[in-house]
Amino acid sequence: MMNDVKDITAGEKFDFCLLIPCFNNREGLAASLKSIAYTSSSFLIVIVDDGSTMPVSAREMAGYTTGAVKIIRLVQNEGITRALNKGLQWIVDNVNTPYVARLDCGDICHQERFIKQVALLDKNHTIVLSGSWCAFEDEEKGQKFTYRSPRQHNAIIRDMYFRNSFMHASVMMRLTAVKEAGFYPVDYEYAEDYALFWILCNRGEVYIIQERLVNCMLNRKGISFKNKNRQLKARLRVVRNLAPNSLYKLFGILKLYCLRLMPREFILRLKIFVDKMQRV
Structure with missing residues (x-):
């Protein structure tokens, strides 16, 4: 597993984290990110790039949202269950948040x-x-x-x-x-x-x-x-x-x-x- 990381302070607090798996769907991912709204920027979007042919860039995706963006990049496609669990494990280990939400690429x-x-x-x-x-x-x-x-x-x-x-x-x-x-x-x-x-x-x-x-x-x-x-x-x-x-x-x-x-x-x-x- 390789990480394309936006710098996040260990234990940083967020109102919620949004977990999105992605596999070769940059266009759908961008559309989903553009639809995300919240009263403040105190939320984190964790994107698990499940071995996409063209890896997802944190810099590119951060341009579509007001929230912080974290990319977890898997070298090979491991399937949605393992991708989601690796995203959840990273959230548990690295940030302070009470809630985790889900969204799929292309959903608005x-x-x-x-x-x-x-x-x-x-x-x-x-x-x-x-x-x-x-x-x-x-x-x-x-x-x-x-x-x-x-x-x-x-x-x-x-x-x-x-x-x-x-x-x-x-x-x-x-x-x-x-x-x-x-x-x-x-x-x-x-x-x-x-x-x-x-x-x-x-x-x-x-x-x-x-x-x-x-x-x-x-x-x-x-x-x-x-x-x-x-x-x-x-x-x-x-x-x-x-x-x-x-x-x-x-x-x-x-x-x-x-x-x-x-x-x-x-x-x-x-x-x-x-x-x-x-x-x-």
């Missing part, structure tokens, strides 16, 4: 996203994981929908048996809880976020802001489309191993088996339909 933040999430966690010390609704759009095909989830803890837990209630790019987590959880589990490739979120759900209170605070582009070349069956298998193992035993668990497993039989495009159209019904 609402101007008040981080203001609202920091305020929520500052006010509610029992919350270990927060998220928001997300807007998805495929500009080429004109398809779009909003990914909606329940607000309160108990409703989210019931929902988690059937799907991942939290969009990964929308979350902000309490760093102490993430550290106690051991970061992202490496045994659930393609569902590492779902696994971590279940662990956090079992350790503290969770909450979802019912506003569209992140815009995500539908990417048919992304992990969810290309590795649908592998992702669903991993999610099955997450529910079996990490979800508390209940009747919901049985129904959640049955739903995942059904999803494995459905084409990915059909599942997407179903999400769009459900979104339309929720807006009626």
Whole structure:
């Protein structure tokens, strides 16, 4: 592992850290950084360059944001789980921050996203994981929908048996809880976020802001489309191993088996339909 470092004082304090993995997507990364807004410059963006052909430059990326920028550069592509965990380990070892948020290259933040999430966690010390609704759009095909989830803890837990209630790019987590959880589990490739979120759900209170605070582009070349069956298998193992035993668990497993039989495009159209019904 090699570091392209912006000088940061050991133990420097930030209101939150934003963790972004990047692999050969400089344009998407730049767009994401431009969308980040906060009331002060007291936040740190940690970019894990996961072996990109053209390494990401801290000097270049710092020009797109008012926050401090730190680049962790991996010599070889190690995959998102290891990239995220190396970023988390660096944050734990080097800075003083209560929260870590997530964003993916190309995803766009609402101007008040981080203001609202920091305020929520500052006010509610029992919350270990927060998220928001997300807007998805495929500009080429004109398809779009909003990914909606329940607000309160108990409703989210019931929902988690059937799907991942939290969009990964929308979350902000309490760093102490993430550290106690051991970061992202490496045994659930393609569902590492779902696994971590279940662990956090079992350790503290969770909450979802019912506003569209992140815009995500539908990417048919992304992990969810290309590795649908592998992702669903991993999610099955997450529910079996990490979800508390209940009747919901049985129904959640049955739903995942059904999803494995459905084409990915059909599942997407179903999400769009459900979104339309929720807006009626």
